[in-house]
Amino acid sequence: MPNSEKTEIVRDKGPEARPLDTFDRTILGELAVDAGLSYAELGSRVGLSAPAVHERVKRLRATGRIRGTVAVLDGPATGKPFLAFVHVDTTGGSKSRTFRALAELPELEEIHSVAGDTCTLLKVRCASSRALEGLLARLYAMPGIKATRSYVVLSTYLERTPQAGITEALEEPPMDEAPR
Amino acid sequence: MPNSEKTEIVRDKGPEARPLDTFDRTILGELAVDAGLSYAELGSRVGLSAPAVHERVKRLRATGRIRGTVAVLDGPATGKPFLAFVHVDTTGGSKSRTFRALAELPELEEIHSVAGDTCTLLKVRCASSRALEGLLARLYAMPGIKATRSYVVLSTYLERTPQAGITEALEEPPMDEAPR
């Protein structure tokens, strides 16, 4: 199972990283689904030896393609069966201070600044609707919070971390008005 | 590093599982942040020996508290810098067929059925705004899709998988109208 750091630090290449060949993308695809694979198994799936995939995974970590490996907890099974998305309207003000305070709560899973009819989108997972109420109360106690609109999740059909695959077909020009 | 299965199958206790003591919750908290910890390191952090935490992690897996361990990929670094949430209005119809088709796309990260002024909420990560356009085009080609409203993410301040912690204070009664 691909270990975190532990190997000597490989200098972060930053933006000068190469463009991800097929091997890399296959490795990423496998690890995004199950990071508990042995290098031998991973190697046989992508068609490389264990040391070779080890080298590539090390590089994928060093270049920031892999941010880390985590255990995925089950919300309901760990006491937080209640999931909601909260749109927030804010008036100007120091959003980063507010966000930092929110991020302290383990109930907050995502905080995005979005374009649309609201400013901010939160993903909240908590124990009950009462806990959401408590969270909203805290929200309104913060400066610059104008309004919220909550979407309570009734059932979840899919929930996963970023995947490696890219559907090329989505990029095709939608209209046939010859770009040039 | 906590391995997946591999150990003999421990009978899934289903709902009869115990209520998660402090050790369990600490272990979950650590693994939700970094699943690459060795059992020895994990043990020293929670105050147990390696075999003891191994036993507990095995149980946490068997009882479904831990759904799996995955590598967290970086969207921009893997070619998908564009993130959006799409609210979808559907008229009755077989949603599960539609959802299954959508889940095939690696661009789809989340599909929730929600309560509110829309029916469904999608989280989409793709290569560009054009790809989102292509995805919306596919959406409208599906039966029962009435309207969509998209929120394009400008910047992400927090994004993580479910955490183990629970903020008890959120559960406190919001009003002082003595329940009894």
Add this chain to the structure above:
DNA sequence: TGATTGCTCCGAACGTGATTCCTTTCTTCA
């Protein structure tokens, strides 16, 4: 109160797999 049962923890030993080293091969550039 005392004995028994079950559970969980720890120390030590074992085996597997991660990690490294080195050689070979392929590609690229002079």
Add this chain to the structure above:
DNA sequence: TGAAGAAAGGAATCACGTTCGGAGCAATCA
């Protein structure tokens, strides 16, 4: 055509996951 760099494979080493046996502890029941 020759040289240099990168990358993959094979083998060896080493760390860690995993198991085993025993001890401590709490709860149950006689």
